[in-house]
Amino acid sequence: MPGRRTIGVDMGGSKLLAGAVDTGLSVHHRAYRSLTGLDQSSLLDVTVDAVEEARESSGGDVEAVGFGIPSLIDQRTGRAVISVNLALADIAFADVMAERLGLPVLVDNDANAAMVAEHRAGAARGCTEAIMLTVGTGIGGGLILRGELYRGAIGSGAELGHTVIDLDGPPCQGACPNRGCVEAMASGTALAHEALRVAREQPDSGLGRALSAGDELTGPLVTELAFDGDPAAGGVLELIGTRLGVAIATFVNVFNPQVVVIGGGVIAAGELLLGPARATVAQRALAPSRDEVKIVGAHFGVEAGMIGAASLAFDGVTQRG
Numbered sequence: 441m442p443g444r445r446t447i448g449v450d451m452g453g454s455k456l457l458a459g460a461v462d463t464g465l466s467v468h469h470r471a472y473r474s475l476t477g478l479d480q481s482s483l484l485d486v487t488v489d490a491v492e493e494a495r496e497s498s499g500g501d502v503e504a505v506g507f508g509i510p511s512l513i514d515q516r517t518g519r520a521v522i523s524v525n526l527a528l529a530d531i532a533f534a535d536v537m538a539e540r541l542g543l544p545v546l547v548d549n550d551a552n553a554a555m556v557a558e559h560r561a562g563a564a565r566g567c568t569e570a571i572m573l574t575v576g577t578g579i580g581g582g583l584i585l586r587g588e589l590y591r592g593a594i595g596s597g598a599e600l601g602h603t604v605i606d607l608d609g610p611p612c613q614g615a616c617p618n619r620g621c622v623e624a625m626a627s628g629t630a631l632a633h634e635a636l637r638v639a640r641e642q643p644d645s646g647l648g649r650a651l652s653a654g655d656e657l658t659g660p661l662v663t664e665l666a667f668d669g670d671p672a673a674g675g676v677l678e679l680i681g682t683r684l685g686v687a688i689a690t691f692v693n694v695f696n697p698q699v700v701v702i703g704g705g706v707i708a709a710g711e712l713l714l715g716p717a718r719a720t721v722a723q724r725a726l727a728p729s730r731d732e733v734k735i736v737g738a739h740f741g742v743e744a745g746m747i748g749a750a751s752l753a754f755d756g757v758t759q760r761g
């Protein structure tokens with residue numbers, strides 16, 4: 441008998457991962473797509489195509505599809521109300537996808553989905569209070585309070601990435617009207633901006649040489665240079681980790697979590713990012729919360745959102761059944 445499967449889809453600000461997942465949260469097929477520069481219509485087409493690929497290669501019976509999308513969602517209707525970093529706004533996303541795919545569809549915020557995966561089977565397993573930050577194109581936030589995912593009154597919480605860490609900081613990204621948000625100052629996008637600034641200031645550094653060679657100073661390149669020992673690249677990661685730490689210190693004070701889990705593409709930098717974040721929390725957060733909290737990388741890495749979305753889709757099937 442073929443096994444039960446759901447498809448989990450993590451739509452980041454620039455790329456999509458769709459995976460066929462079983463009830464034990466093992467992944468049987470992965471489909472990747474770029475979303476950069478797509479308008480809403482093309483975005484929907486590309487998404488349907490990726491889900492179909494994962495479905496055909498799933499090796500089982502696909503029962504439902506779960507989406508983690510980087511959007512504020514009205515959980516009463518499944519509508520994506522607004523997205524900071526993606527061309528997805530004012531659309532009945534769940535209904536549109538259910539009709540096009542012919543499968544039950546569940547939609548949640550991408551960082552909420554990542555939090556669910558880490559809470560059920562990853563770095564926040566067994567915790568009653570936990571925080572997730574997904575650091576990629578933007579910064580997503582997820583919260584477990586009293587053992588349950590916290591979504592706010594209508595499902596559009598918890599946007600921890602839009603916590604201000606600098607009153608006079610740079611304007612935030614996309615649809616956010618604020619400035620100095622941790623998303624504007626410590627996301628993968630901010631990391632690339634800082635890397636460019638440092639490369640221009642220090643043309644003889646590894647970063648500077650990469651820039652003059654015509655390389656795009658992306659998060660992965662900065663991380664690679666830092667691991668190779670370039671102090672300029674290491675300094676950029678330290679700055680980003682410190683800024684994350686400033687925001688995390690506030691979250692630690694407010695929520696007294698047992699664990700803060702960092703996911704998203706930027707966490708490939710590992711301790712180069714986590715070390716400065718921990719040091720900043722130790723300096724700035726209040727005792728005793730600061731002494732109890734663990735700050736760790738996501739167990740599921742960049743796949744947390746996809747796996748969480750698939751896990752939520754299984755819940756939906758169970759509730760309907």
Ligand SMILES: [Zn+2]
Binds near residue numbers: 601602612616623
């Ligand atoms: Zn913001």
